[in-house]
Amino acid sequence: MESEPELLHPWQDEPVDYRCVALRFSRGCGLVGSGIVLPDRIARAAPRRRAEWLAGRRCASEALRLLTGQGACPGMAPDRSPVWPDGIVGSISHTGEVAIALAARAGACRGLGVxxxxxxxxxxxxxxxxxxxxxxxxxxxxxxxxxxxxxxxxxxxxxxxxxxxxxxxxxxxxxxxxxxxxxxxxxxxxxxxxxxxxxxxxxxxxxxxxxxxxxxxxxxxxx
Ligand SMILES: CC(C)(COP(=O)(O)OP(=O)(O)OC[C@H]1O[C@@H](n2cnc3c(N)ncnc32)[C@H](O)[C@@H]1OP(=O)(O)O)[C@@H](O)C(=O)NCCC(=O)NCCS
Structure with a gap:
């Protein structure tokens, strides 16, 4: 089972305009309809790892869409850090059942961690x-x-x-x-x-x- 990505405002009076998106997911959630292509190392990973990676990317893509008008799935660097579009900083995290992503414009913020x-x-x-x-x-x-x-x-x-x-x-x-x-x-x-x-x-x-x-x-x- 997977919920739709939801825009959150966990904190008031933030100094930077960012978008924060979260969703609930479970181990079996799949790729159907997401339009996201898995990198090889994720495609070969265990179902739980695929599900968390995908849930994080769905949040990231929605955060980007809400910020810029254009959703995009961040790539994955060899060290596993997400690769954001030019001019964007962001961050992804997940527990076993919740994923979250934040994205901001690099002109407003040099680094962002969640x-x-x-x-x-x-x-x-x-x-x-x-x-x-x-x-x-x-x-x-x-x-x-x-x-x-x-x-x-x-x-x-x-x-x-x-x-x-x-x-x-x-x-x-x-x-x-x-x-x-x-x-x-x-x-x-x-x-x-x-x-x-x-x-x-x-x-x-x-x-x-x-x-x-x-x-x-x-x-x-x-x-
Ligand atoms: C990278 C690290 C912070 C990820 O934390 P985690 O508990 O495994 O998992 P989280 O769900 O919170 O975060 C995972 C996401 O972090 C992101 N991430 C991974 N490496 C990253 C890096 N070097 N920089 C920024 N983001 C990174 C990825 O998006 C990853 O999700 P994904 O692989 O599905 O894309 C952790 O595994 C790690 O390597 N820690 C060692 C260094 C460290 O933590 N130092 C902190 C001391 S100050």
């Missing part, structure tokens, strides 16, 4: 905390599965937003969650230099929104 996660349970949070949190984060966040999920998701969004600018791998320990509030604002601080433009100590804002047991985060790198 991530969706199921809020972890205690055991999941403790496993993720030991891998993805810095020692200081472990001190302050590790007892709260929601905050562990938030730190993890915000770092994934940050990585996706910076990837087109840096084109390099990034450790989960390169940044830490230093603040969050009830209005869905969070801040990450870099604990190591990523580039001369992103030195240690730089702070980057993230937004988050909880919908049931799902947590959504986004990071924008402004022009």
């Amino acid at each position: 991530d969706i996660e199921r809020v972890m349970d205690g055991q999941g949070a403790s496993e993720v905390a030991s891998e993805a949190l810095t020692p200081r984060e472990r001190c302050h966040l590790a007892n709260d599965p929601f905050l562990v999920t938030l730190a993890f998701s915000a770092k994934e969004s940050l990585f996706k937003a910076l990837h087109p600018l840096l084109r390099r791998p990034m450790s989960f320990h390169a940044s830490e969650l230093i603040a969050w509030d009830a209005q869905g604002r969070a801040r990450l601080r870099l604990v190591e230099e990523l580039s001369p433009e992103f030195p240690a100590g730089s702070e980057i804002e993230a937004r988050f929104a909880r919908r049931g047991d799902l947590l959504l985060t986004r990071v924008l790198i402004l022009v």
